[in-house]
Amino acid sequence: MDEFDLIHSITPRTIHHSSVDVGIGDDAALYTAKHGVQEIVCMDTMVEDVHFKLHYSSPEDIGYKALAVNISDIAAMGGIPKFYLVSLAVPAKWTESEIKAMYEGMNELAKLYHMDLIGGDTVSTSDKLVVTVTVIGEVEKGRACLRSLARPNDIVFVTGEIGSSAAGLSLLLEENNPQNLFLDTDYFINRHKRPQPRVSVGRLCSSIKRAALNDISDGLASELNEIAEASCVSIEIDESILPIHSDLPKLHSNWKEWALFGGEDFELTGTVSKEEWEVLKQECKIRQLPITKIGHVREKTESNVILKTEKTTMALEKKGYNHFK
Template identity: 55%
Template structure:
């Protein structure tokens, strides 16, 4: 089974309610609530052993990340987060204080965005902790930063750096080592405490048109989603990819590509916009010391994602990042 094929089979061609503006197929669903604003809702689950390990992350860190990954989907819709609900399936290996600490980790991030916890559900489970967070947000009615919004000739951009999170995980799992303590800590923090790019999403939402996706499954996978949804090709340049000093120190070029292109969980925003809007975005972000980098262009001559390597070869980037069931 393939995760994405399965999801495609769940899509319906019409909705009972006309107010549904975006259904299955983007980072969050959007439905009309008033003339000027629409509501945005998303849900993501984290499973012990799949998304986190109890012996490498604290309950606070696990809670923080469970909320952060959902706020990231809200950011990818150009929306702001308002409310959250938490469903938790608890095995006997988790003590009450650990669970309260997990909620404290969520609260810490929720306070930053002034988000209210509205409810949830509590059940038992045999073995592993499962935490499912739903976030509800709000977006200006005329904003649609959809994956399907790319156009021929667009600039492809990404916020922040890519690859840090999966390198941080490799360090946590002791698959690799790094002597520089501050670089090591930086990469691990990027894995455990990703920053949802809400402010960046707000800047992008002000552009005339932009496609947008957040990086959960890996840069190559997210670019393929934009390419598929927009039915256009994307070409990125390896030399332009924003890579942190810490990651450069850690990786040989083979490992670097694995982390940067296919690693995932960076929770940066990747998108496309017109050349004119890109100039505007770049200037605004520069004024605000926000990191955004041009990494490629959208093309109509093919429908795949390609990368021009540093030695000037063009390779196809398959949608082969993180895929539940295909590992």
């Protein structure tokens, strides 16, 4: 494989945004930023055996997810994803066609969101595959959905359902082997391999008066703790109304752990005022975007996040995925 041939072969033939002045081919990309918008930049890395394993993730799956998790961070700011850059550290055993397949996976999502690949970097590595994606997006000036925007009496919500990705991972790692043959295990596996970033809900949130948002990469408990910390409030959620897939409890007794701490759902969780909740709920209903109220915001107390269950009320620790714990 030749590095330069590879770069040439993954260079997009068309671009979606006329604001791209220089894409792949020079020392850096150049694009013209617009007035009245704020640029959003984020970067997330995926590492073989930390974020995925090669025996169950295809190159397309890896590419798809590496871009999806970054689009999810743009969604969590209320923004529109526009450009992406890809840094690859590739073990020698990878073939050119496998690398191209990874770009195909990314392109699936890029097409959907009209995003342009504008650069990156390619190096070899002796061991595991590392894929780093940078996404650049934009949001109307002052409209970003910051974690610090939660206020007492807000409604707390989450999109879609939680815990399914962790269930899928557990199935892939063969930690549990459900006896019930009627369970659609592929559904959970797909939720893990191919998360769908919630850009539309993020955009709705940026259009209403005030919304705090976070995407669920490390688990609901961790993300809500981050919002509570950044906003100096406490968040109270009700376990009985957390949105989960009806088959989740059938997979394993662990399902509550998956929902609260599993992570990689890449759903959005956030808070809006009571009045704005009615608007957001209605707008989501019209567009068939699933969104569920799970609690409310309180004045700051000792605990950042409080979980109410049928029997007790307890602090929900900032437990979840942590790379160094």
